[in-house]
Amino acid sequence: MADDASRKRKVRGRKIRSDQSRKESRKAKKELARKANGSERTGDSPLSDPEEVTPEPFVETDAVRSLRGRITGWLEANQPVHLIGPTGCGKTALALSAAAERGRPVVWLNGDDAVDTAALVGDHAGGERYKEDDRFVGGVTKQTEIVRERWVDNPLSVAVREGATLVYNEFSRSDPAAHNVLLSVFEEGVLERPGKRGEDRTIDVHPEFRAILTSNDVEYAGVHRQQDALLDRFVGVQVDYYDEETEREIVRAHVDLPDERVEAIVDATRALRDDLEIVVGTRAAITAAKGLSVFDGQGNGEFNDELLTKVFTDVLAPKIAGEGADDVDDLRTEIGEAI
Template sequence: MTTRRKEDYQESLIKRSLRYLNTGFPVHFTGPPGVGKTTSALQLAKKRNRPVIFMSGHEDLSTNDLIGSFSGYKRNKLDDNYIHTVRKVEENVEESWKKGRLYEAVEQGHTVIYDEFTRTSPAVNNLFLPVLEERILPLFGTKRTASYIDVHPKFAMIFTSNPLEYSGVHPSQDALRDRMITMRFQLMEEERKHQVLASETSLKDKDISMILSIVSRAEEKKNEQGGSVRLPLMIAKVADRYQMKVSGDNPNFREVCYDILWHHEDDMSDEEFEELFSK
């Protein structure tokens, strides 16, 4: 989709996504790492003015984590000896129930951000099908009296995922994907990255351009595909916070670039690192 104005890419995405959430449809942000999926999800969730629950997908996530489980027993004992000649003793033992994060969100009408949901087993993610379609949360395997609870009318979900070729990612089920509105994030062009850094910091345009140029040169030396905003944003935020002069002549700024980029460019020679700051 072509951006009509330089400044309303993010505004348009959030506005469209908010419409879908408020109509009752979950949204799904998918794309490579570092293109702003999680940041956009957080911004979108805040727009709803509802409590937000953030969950990260991972291999060990279970239905107990989502629904809840019994956490032990509660013992209540009443020893009534108010009348001297009469002693009344009552003792009750009850199982303690700890609500899962999804249970709490469904019950209270929170907004859930399920980050990188495809890192969780598809068998566990099947739980979301009745939540999104029938608007109920099944309580199977919980020994609860009720077999399900109704989903609060204000409940909403935002999913994010990385492409399938990334490590640790499971294929998402067609049935689940069909119930979402998917917004695809592409690798960012320099203009878009410039917008992000300008919105997140108070740096001047020329300083932002220099940071982007340094990171771009580092990516070229490694033959890596550019498009992620994560590394330039890290450099920009540190420089902005400590009011550093963005220049190759500033040793503090050079140290920031070294620390942030060297880990990713660990086979770069000192000479190659110096070339990052060339005009």
């Protein structure tokens, strides 16, 4: 009888351990499925609140509000907007301001030659492992290790799924081949994720998804010509340098200088823009103002054309870097004559 009771306890013990093992296995499978279905995100989310992306400071004059109104109007019409213009004219700040106006989450993406399809939609990032223990008979255990690749969505996938506003900065610096996935997004409302397997290979585009893209003019170095099939699905808004008063307000918002100094800097910027072959953007005016605030002693030192020439030479010299000292001297002369 004692042996029979002992045998029953052993059998019951194996059954309990087997039941626990099966429960743990089921729990591991559910956890893996939950992660695979995206209910638990890993890493930092590319989603940002609109308030977080609003440029600070951001100047709003009639010219700025009018241009932003065109952008938000096209977004309301469910049209992707492509902002095109010279470097340093404020395209990025304008795009972020327009995105924030919608009140929807914002996803930021910066283009360059390294951006490929995976950088847009996502890729496999390592694997997840769990073990299963199968107990067939007493004293015999079979252990199986299961490995499943983990997929991580990148900015475009997150934006189309969550109905965010995608701000794709320097769009034309990315390889056009990477943008093939955008065709189905804007035309059919579906994003395909190459490399992803299973029923969730595609994502239906959220009805609130919108896109704002910024690019420099085509003559800039490093700019790729994008495929016409994609460009036909955008509306293009040309962004140029703002009017004189708006440029003054922008400089004032960034640097604390007396009004006469700000006027002198903006006047010089606009003169150099007309006379020089290199690009002289509003960003250059802001940088010059920051330098002048130091070298001019916040307006208490000696301010003259010579100081203004030196400041703008330092600001613009990187645009001809590597061309030689004589070229910098020539640039200084041209700046002095323009000022």
